[in-house]
Amino acid sequence: MTALPETWFVVLSGLLLGVGVFGLLTRRNFILILIAIEVAMNATILNFVYFAAFAPHAAGLSGQVIAVVLIGFAATEVAVGLAIVLALNRLKGTINVGLANLLRE
16 A cells, blocks of 8 residues: 655645635635634644654654644534524524624624
8 A cells, every 4th residue: 555645635735725715705604604614724633643744853742632632622613603603593593694793782
């Protein structure tokens, strides 16, 4: 079994980051924006794991530890985001981001 070339991980991470940023900038639905943020964070996690595994100066499990912390951060972000979606849906009957500033009322 042959290993993948090193550039594939960087290209895949860049593509994931591009898709995440594109989704973040173009979507109006709050849930789709949360998914786009998760895709961009997965690109970051992929970079940390890749560079920790293949970099000659990597110090032990530092990349994997940072990846686990980022996964925990992503889970927290989704929980808070879904709570905001439920509050917005309860108050306004929609999850359109354009109405999110109306939660202050």
